[in-house]
Amino acid sequence: MAKRADFDSPWKEILEKYFPEFMQFFFPNVFSKINWKKRPVFLDKELQKVARGASFGIRFVDKLVQVWEKGGTERWVLVHIEVQRGFEKDFAKRMYVYNYRLFDKFHRLVASFAILGDENPAWKPNAFFNELWGCKASLTFPLVKILEYDEKTISEESAKNPFSVVVKAHLEAIKTKNNDDARYLAKLALAKSLYKAGFSKQQIIDLFRFIDWVITLPKDLENSFDQEIIKLEEELHMPYVTSVERSGFARGEAEGIAKGEAKGEAKGETKGKTEVARKMLKKGFTVAQIRE
Numbered sequence: 001m002a003k004r005a006d007f008d009s010p011w012k013e014i015l016e017k018y019f020p021e022f023m024q025f026f027f028p029n030v031f032s033k034i035n036w037k038k039r040p041v042f043l044d045k046e047l048q049k050v051a052r053g054a055s056f057g058i059r060f061v062d063k064l065v066q067v068w069e070k071g072g073t074e075r076w077v078l079v080h081i082e083v084q085r086g087f088e089k090d091f092a093k094r095m096y097v098y099n100y101r102l103f104d105k106f107h108r109l110v111a112s113f114a115i116l117g118d119e120n121p122a123w124k125p126n127a128f129f130n131e132l133w134g135c136k137a138s139l140t141f142p143l144v145k146i147l148e149y150d151e152k153t154i155s156e157e158s159a160k161n162p163f164s165v166v167v168k169a170h171l172e173a174i175k176t177k178n179n180d181d182a183r184y185l186a187k188l189a190l191a192k193s194l195y196k197a198g199f200s201k202q203q204i205i206d207l208f209r210f211i212d213w214v215i216t217l218p219k220d221l222e223n224s225f226d227q228e229i230i231k232l233e234e235e236l237h238m239p240y241v242t243s244v245e246r247s248g249f250a251r252g253e254a255e256g257i258a259k260g261e262a263k264g265e266a267k268g269e270t271k272g273k274t275e276v277a278r279k280m281l282k283k284g285f286t287v288a289q290i291r292e
Helices: 008-017 019-025 044-051 092-107 162-175 180-194 201-214 219-236 243-249 265-282 287-291
Strands: 061-068 076-084 110-116 127-132 135-140 141-143
Touching: 008 019, 008 061, 008 076, 008 162, 008 180, 008 201, 019 092, 044 061, 044 092, 061 141, 076 092, 092 110, 092 135, 162 180, 162 201, 180 201
Parallel strands: 076 110, 110 141
Antiparallel strands: 061 076, 127 135
8 A cells, every 4th residue: 555645745845836837727817916027935934933823733735925916006915825635623714813913914915825635525614704793804715626626627728737737646646545556547647648748847847746746656566657657758758757866866765876885976977877777677676676
């Protein structure tokens, strides 16, 4: 059985790297109101300060971004994003609390948005409301439910957006969590689709990383997956994502392809050993065998 997927880190990474594409895919009406000529500024540390002390459960992914509005004014505003993986009783309340705390801290308008990546189609908490003796306080926020996406709901234009792949990978990770064979086929199909979808080399690398992170496989199927990707890249003459990199060598998980590798080893030698390891993977050797 595959180990449990880590949704948190890959979502944080891809959201920050492709924030304009994120807004364009999930909130196109808002995307058109932002001045993208001015670089968005991520204020995650400020969000952490605001969130500190709030009595809520473990969050999935939260982001705070400073953006500028289109139009004659040079006004900057705040975009607060929550990507929530599972059910949380007080989720809407948390959105409300963070929204007013951010407004109080920055004295700027704050737009809060939620992406729900849970498995309950009926759970859609998009508003919080409080009232006492005629005094009312509330927050209603745009909400996206990933479960509601499928091939039909993703338009041809949206399919060119990196987040179309992110959504598909997230859904496949949920759908196949108890079926390793189906999981393997889904992961392989998604990875192969990257090379034919017209994405740039860097986008392919980043999206491959996301897929690899959220759709985990048992070791034997990972090895088969490695070999299929090597074969595909050779056929397409697109050596973008080597199995050596995704098997841990680039992450430092298998330091030293050969034992006793000198610290000051020349780049040429390192490259040669990497190529040897790549060929060994292609022939069916496991990462553990190569490390020996």
